[in-house]
Amino acid sequence: MSKKNICVIYGGKSAEHDVSILTAQNVINAVDTSKYIIDIIYITNDGDWIKSNQSINEKINDIEQLKLKCDELTPISKLLEVSNDGEAYSAVFPLLHGPNGEDGTIQGLFEVLDIPYVGNGVLAASSSMDKLVMKHLFAHRGLPQLPYVSFLKSEYEKYEHNIVELIQNKLEYPVFVKPANLGSSVGISKCTNKEELISGIDEAFQFDRKLVIEQGVDAREIEVAVLGNDYPETTLPGEVVKDVQFYDYKSKYKDGKVQLQIPADIDEETATTLRNMAIEAFKATDCSGLVRADFFLTEDNTIYINETNAMPGFTQYSMYPLLWENMNLSYTELITKLIELAIERYDNKKNIKYKID
Missing domain, CATH: 3.30.1490.20 (ATP-grasp fold, A domain)
Known part of the structure; x- marks a missing residue:
């Protein structure tokens, strides 16, 4: 079977630029190279798109290797037109966090260029990114939230x-x-x-x-991973166990002052409720591909949904992949599944009529 061409896109004009590069390193190193040929596109902090003229053939040991430089920029549509092999991409894999990455903007670009892409569509990405819009949709679905x-x-x-x-x-x-x-x-x-x-x-x-x-609420922080398109599946819940009062950017990515307990130590009934609510949240924002649903669980087992993350942390040590690893789906298998889901959604969309005979 011939290999498929994919393109990993990372960086971005966002405060979460560095997190994106770290995620890209992890994903690139874990892609099943027996199935896929990997091209990469780096988006600088200034918003410039730079594509490596060579496919990735070996592990990325230093994230500095991913900070590409180029004297002459190429139009974005041209970069995405074909792979370095001259073939159309089977899918692009945007590993972008924050504005211009997981807020529906780049997803809209892929839609206009008619390119299959991993993860959520325009509506799901934008509504999951905007915490206020997300809260309105959760309320409409009857999901409990804090004031x-x-x-x-x-x-x-x-x-x-x-x-x-x-x-x-x-x-x-x-x-x-x-x-x-x-x-x-x-x-x-x-x-x-x-x-x-x-x-x-x-x-x-x-x-x-x-x-x-x-x-604020005195509660445990519980997270559930969701994977799929029209028929999503969930993991057992995991818990963020903190050595700090507030799980901020520094404690997440720099200090290592958090631990992930997978699965979370909760009873079966509560776990089932959380998983069902994660599906409801996934459907509330019309998600596809992947979502991490985050909840608060109080001492008396009251549940509040906090938010959904349409492009959750995706290093091999992040909660989302680890939750699936606990369900016997490895990091590499998870990446393959996400690419397959992207192609499935694209193929299904091709069956929609866009003109009247």
Whole structure:
């Protein structure tokens, strides 16, 4: 059987640029090279697209190898037109986190260029990226959530006193201040008083024009991985066990101050409820490919959905792949499955009529 050509796209004009490169290194090194030929495209911090003129034939030992440089840029459509072998790509694999990567923008580009791609479509990616839109969709599906307040930067600049008062009247400290459209805990603050709240708001507005302020809760953080298209499957839940009060960007990716317990130590009934809710969340945002659904579980077994992540951390040590490894699906097999799901979705979409005879 001849090998299929795929293209891994990483980097991006995002605060999560470095996380994306690390993810790309892990994925590239784990792709089944008996099935796939791998091309790579690096998107710089400035948004320039650079494609290696050679396919990847050996392991990437240093992420600096993935920070490609080029004197003359090529139009994006030309980069994606054919592989280095001159063949059309069977699928592209976007490993981009944050804005311009998992928010539906690049997915829209692939749709326009008619290229199969791994992961969620435009609607699912954009609605999963925007925490406020996501909350509205979850509410429509009847999924339980913690109280929250949301507002725009322009509103805050005009009505700062009123908004701070609204937050303090509706929510109880601690609260979490979050940019509406970022992941990997970038720009998020845990606030225990008014001074910290104002400081956290100022910090978060550096990363987005819209914020979500969420009620804090004393609870365990439970995550479920979802995989599939129209008939998604789930893993047993896993738990994020922290040595820090707040699971922020630094503790996630730099300090190693978190541990993952897989599977989580919870009863079978609660695990089943969490898995069913993960499917409901997947369907609420019309997801495909992959999603990680994140929940809070209180001491009395009350469950709140926190969010879904349409492009979860995907290094071999991240929760999503490890949850599937616990279900006897290896990292390499998971990557293969995601590529197959991308091709399946693309082929199914080809059956849709776009003109009337």
